[in-house]
Amino acid sequence: MLSPTLNTHKPLFLSNLNNKPLSSPFISQPLFILHSSKSPLKPTTTVSATLIPSSPPPSNQQLYQPFRPPPSPLPSQYKSLDTSSRLEILANRLGLWYEYAPLIPYLFQEGFTPPSLEEATGISGVEQNRLVVGAKVRDSLIQSNIDPEIVASFDIGGAELLYEIRLLSAAQRTAAARFIVLKRMDAKGAQDLARAIKDFPRRRGEKSWESFDYTLPGDCLSFMYYRQSREHKNPSEPRTNALQLALEAAESEKAKSAILNELEGEGEGKERKEEELGVAVPVPVVRLKLGEVAEASRVVVLPVCRAEEGQRKILEAPWECSGKGEFGVVVAEKGWERWVVLPGWEPVVGLDRGGVVVAFPDARALPWKANRWYKEESVLVVADRGRKEVKADDGFYLVTLDSAGGEFKVERGSALKERNAVESLGTVVLVVRPPREETDDQISDEDWE
Known part of the structure; x- marks a missing residue:
């Protein structure tokens, strides 16, 4: 009586000294066995496919990092300080704002983030950005050979003012900085000035636009007030107040003349005359x-x-x-x-x-x-x-x-x-x-x- 048994796999050792193909009724294709006179084969280690990466990573792989502009040169008095000393300077505001502002990007390079830096120094993320950007704007003013007295006017609390003119060109920044100092503007005034300068070219074709000089920041701000005056009834107190602000900001004589014509009513009389002559577009298209x-x-x-x-x-x-x-x-x-x-x-x-x-x-x-x-x-x-x-x-x-x-x-x-x-x-x-x-x-x- 035969008892069932489990057939186990046994290794098959074949040798052929002449390296000729061997045939067998159980093998459909010839089997070549190469004989080597060297030492017998050693057992190999099996590696799971799941442990092999599909493609090996490059040797110099760089992970994504958010773009940060290169930090400004660190003032010489801070170069020999360690991290804790630099944090102390920021926490206690030791020095002028534009002197310790370059410490912020250097600390970012050491692994700090805006929240962690705020926790260590008490400077909010918004203020950190304002200090760094304001310092760069100040550097650009120095490079443009502006009057040193103008630059010195921003030594106390100037970061907030210079931050507002960050989007202007180098020439526009210089002119705007002079105007801000001349008019003793606050941050809101500097913001309005920068917006007026950026917005002025897009207003081409509006009434009296050609009377204002784009190269003069005061004229750009004046035209913004002039436009706002036309949103109010004539006559009315808000309209008169807006025209007065426009007149105070205007720098060119041509702009002042256009505003005075509005205040005296001559501008509207001229407009009515043009309409009678058929010169102006009958219906405004904006x-x-x-x-x-x-x-x-x-x-x-x-x-x-x-x-x-x-x-x-x-x-x-x-x-x-x-x-x-x-x-x-x-x-x-x-x-x-x-x-x-x-x-x-x-x-x-x-x-x-x-x-x-x-x-x-x-x-x-x-x-x-x-x-x-x-x-x-x-x-x-x-x-x-x-x-x-x-x-x-x-x-x-x-x-x-x-x-x-x-x-x-x-x-x-x-x-x-x-x-x-x-x-x-x-x-x-x-x-x-x-x-x-x-x-x-x-x-x-x-x-x-």
């Missing part, structure tokens, strides 16, 4: 700047209708929407689903009652002479429903196509008079284009039909 609503000192909230909704919708829109009470809470006479917030520009600042906005998905609905870069661009048309009568030939009016239920369209007054139309849905007072990064495509007078 491109909304990114963040402009947030920076505006006054805003206007208006109901919005879609271009395809027709006359019935515009008649249902609320007529009155204004700020009430000490907090200026916006109150509308009835509910509405779509609103837009615009800066308090002069054409819309008085539209607390009767103002409405129509959103056109295609700017070609307006009577342009040609369809160029504004082709297929959406626009907002602001109209005054309190002025429905078609009066001026060169004015623009909001009407509907074909019937009362048709889509909205903007027509020139002369075209409506040819069709014996005497009334519209409202007079167009402003066209707003969407914000974009590039702002050089300004509307010119000849773009209108």
Whole structure:
């Protein structure tokens, strides 16, 4: 009787002195066994595949590190100090701010982080950044050969001021630093100055822009106040105050003259004369700047209708929407689903009652002479429903196509008079284009039909 047994694997030792192929009825292919006269083979160690990396790491592999600018040269009095001594200097603010500011990036190289450095010295992460950046701005002023007295003016508490002009070019920094010292500005004033300088080129084409000199920081700041003055009613105290600030900041005589004309009312008289002669664009066309609503000192909230909704919708829109009470809470006479917030520009600042906005998905609905870069661009048309009568030939009016239920369209007054139309849905007072990064495509007078 046979008992079942488990066949175990046994090694097969074959030898062939002549190195010839061996054949066997159990082997389908010839098996070659090489004989060596050397010492017999030694057992090998088995390595698990999971322990072998798929690709060996490079010998000089460098881990990602966040970019940090090279530290400023360390003052000689700090070079021989150890880490604890440097921390003590920062913790106790021993010396002038720009002297111990270079210690911060050196401590970062030693392994400190902004939170750990704050814990050791009491200097917050925001202040650390302000000190380091302010010191670099100060170094750039020295390299530009600015008057040493100007640089010395920032020795006490100057980091906060110099930090605000960090984004300006070397020439702009020098001019701005002089102006900050001359006007004894605080951090908020330095921030406004830097923003005005950066914003000035993007305002090309606005009223009186050419009267202000871009190379003079005072003129840039003056133009910012000048623009803000036009957001208020004329006459009004806020408008006069803004013009006074513009006059105080202006450096060039041409800028001062433009501001004085506004204060004396000559600028508006000249503007009315130009409109009578047909020189100016009848309806202002502006491109909304990114963040402009947030920076505006006054805003206007208006109901919005879609271009395809027709006359019935515009008649249902609320007529009155204004700020009430000490907090200026916006109150509308009835509910509405779509609103837009615009800066308090002069054409819309008085539209607390009767103002409405129509959103056109295609700017070609307006009577342009040609369809160029504004082709297929959406626009907002602001109209005054309190002025429905078609009066001026060169004015623009909001009407509907074909019937009362048709889509909205903007027509020139002369075209409506040819069709014996005497009334519209409202007079167009402003066209707003969407914000974009590039702002050089300004509307010119000849773009209108």
